[in-house]
Amino acid sequence: MIKIENVSKWYGNFQVLTDCTTNVEKGEVVVVCGPSGSGKSTLIKCVNGLEPIQQGKIVVNGTQVNDLRTDLPKLRAHVGMVFQHFELFPHMSITQNLAIGQVKVLGRSQDEAMERGLRLLDRVGLKAHANKFPGELSGGQQQRVAIARALSMDPICMLFDEPTSALDPEMINEVLDVMVELAKEGMTMMVVTHEMGFARKVANRVVFMDQGQIVEDATKDDFFGQPRSDRAQQFLSKILNH
Amino acid sequence: MLGTLDFSVIPLAMPAILKGLWFSLELTVIAMIGGVILGTLLALARLSGGKFIGGAAKVYVDLMRSIPLLMMILWFFFLIPFVTGQPIGQNKSAIITFTLFQAAFYSEIMRAGIQSIPRGQVNAALAIGMTYWQTMGYVVLPQAFRNMVLVLLTQTFILFQDTSLVYAIGATDLLKAAENAGMLYGRTVEMYLFVSVIYFAICFSLSMFVKYMNKRIAIIR
Numbered sequence: 001m002i003k004i005e006n007v008s009k010w011y012g013n014f015q016v017l018t019d020c021t022t023n024v025e026k027g028e029v030v031v032v033c034g035p036s037g038s039g040k041s042t043l044i045k046c047v048n049g050l051e052p053i054q055q056g057k058i059v060v061n062g063t064q065v066n067d068l069r070t071d072l073p074k075l076r077a078h079v080g081m082v083f084q085h086f087e088l089f090p091h092m093s094i095t096q097n098l099a100i101g102q103v104k105v106l107g108r109s110q111d112e113a114m115e116r117g118l119r120l121l122d123r124v125g126l127k128a129h130a131n132k133f134p135g136e137l138s139g140g141q142q143q144r145v146a147i148a149r150a151l152s153m154d155p156i157c158m159l160f161d162e163p164t165s166a167l168d169p170e171m172i173n174e175v176l177d178v179m180v181e182l183a184k185e186g187m188t189m190m191v192v193t194h195e196m197g198f199a200r201k202v203a204n205r206v207v208f209m210d211q212g213q214i215v216e217d218a219t220k221d222d223f224f225g226q227p228r229s230d231r232a233q234q235f236l237s238k239i240l241n242h
Numbered sequence: 243m244l245g246t247l248d249f250s251v252i253p254l255a256m257p258a259i260l261k262g263l264w265f266s267l268e269l270t271v272i273a274m275i276g277g278v279i280l281g282t283l284l285a286l287a288r289l290s291g292g293k294f295i296g297g298a299a300k301v302y303v304d305l306m307r308s309i310p311l312l313m314m315i316l317w318f319f320f321l322i323p324f325v326t327g328q329p330i331g332q333n334k335s336a337i338i339t340f341t342l343f344q345a346a347f348y349s350e351i352m353r354a355g356i357q358s359i360p361r362g363q364v365n366a367a368l369a370i371g372m373t374y375w376q377t378m379g380y381v382v383l384p385q386a387f388r389n390m391v392l393v394l395l396t397q398t399f400i401l402f403q404d405t406s407l408v409y410a411i412g413a414t415d416l417l418k419a420a421e422n423a424g425m426l427y428g429r430t431v432e433m434y435l436f437v438s439v440i441y442f443a444i445c446f447s448l449s450m451f452v453k454y455m456n457k458r459i460a461i462i463r
């Protein structure tokens with residue numbers, strides 16, 4: 001579903017990604033972790049072309065992302081993305097947030113979009129908040145709405161860019177629960193996160209990045225059992241032993 | 243001194259004054275709407291990152307902002323007939339000049355407004371498949387507008403007051419109409435006082451309205 005081949009990226013002279021190669025198969029959940037500044041958020045933003053790459057190739061569902069002829073809006077419409085800071089549109093109500101993409105991008109009728117939006121809102125447990133504005137919801141609630149917004153576009157896969165790192169600890173689980181449920185339903189997911197509990201529960205594979213490189217790309221059991229690289233071992237011991 | 247003032251000329255002068263006021267308002271409203279649209283396009287051009295289009299917009303804005311409005315008014319009035327071969331009249335000339343001039347100022351305000359919207363909002367809009375123009379139209383500009391509405395309207399007050407400069411090409415705005423009436427009836431001081439009151443009443447009530455609107459459309463954060 002998502003193929004990342006020998007991807008390199010520079011900001012000016014500074015190389016942020018070096019020869020990254022990995023892939024996410026249909027129905028697979030791949031967790032990308034690593035210390036901050038390791039390039040994991042940059043890599044996931046390259047998958048739907050929010051960040052351009054200078055070398056290599058990214059193919060999503062058979063379409064090459066880094067090809068100038070690719071209709072990026074069309075591709076992105078079916079690749080859901082959830083951001084660290086939620087990024088709901090603050091000037092729109094929750095229902096408008098859920099409907100706008102469906103109406104303006106997919107061309108659905110307002111009624112159809114509203115109905116589908118409300119159904120998804122119910123699914124993330126926030127139906128009662130339909131007419132509120134994002135600023136009136138807690139961080140965890142906003143992030144659940146953001147997930148519902150991405151789902152409203154009928155995505156073929158979902159990208160999560162540190163979805164819980166801007167949340168207060170007591171709100172992390174309500175978001176992770178929604179993600180776990182989604183994974184169990186067979187959604188293809190690429191998730192940048194430090195939540196190792198989530199990785200253990202639902203990940204098929206774990207990709208570990210450091211200094212712009214993919215240092216380790218292993219099945220969940222291999223990764224948590226015996227990471228091959230020293231750096232991954234150090235990282236794991238740091239975040240698991242406290 | 244005040245005892246010698248005679249305000250009985252005001253009703254007599256009223257029809258002429260209202261006509262002048264109407265033109266001032268017409269000029270303000272058209273230049274505001276046209277200026278905001280053109281200014282927003284200029285701001286988008288400058289933020290586009292395109293070397294030519296961004297550079298051209300920058301030159302336009304810098305040029306317009308460094309030339310006095312009075313000079314622009316005169317320039318346009320004499321330049322347009324020279325280019326098109328026929329005069330278009332004081333009023334139309336003034337409307338075009340004001341729109342082009344105000345666009346430069348509004349564009350700087352809109353540029354600041356657009357830059358105040360976090361990059362993440364743009365990414366979120368693009369990520370659900372919106373095109374550049376949809377992203378701007380539904381996500382960025384509505385928020386930029388709300389953030390900047392006070393500054394935009396402050397600029398519009400200045401624009402309204404500056405309409406008095408059209409006397410230079412013989413157009414009749416509020417101030418000119420009052421001046422003419424003052425001369426006609428020999429009551430210049432009274433007319434200047436009266437017209438000041440009108441300027442104040444309009445600007446003050448508008449600023450009250452702006453404050454009220456600003457509260458109503460503010461984004462809940």
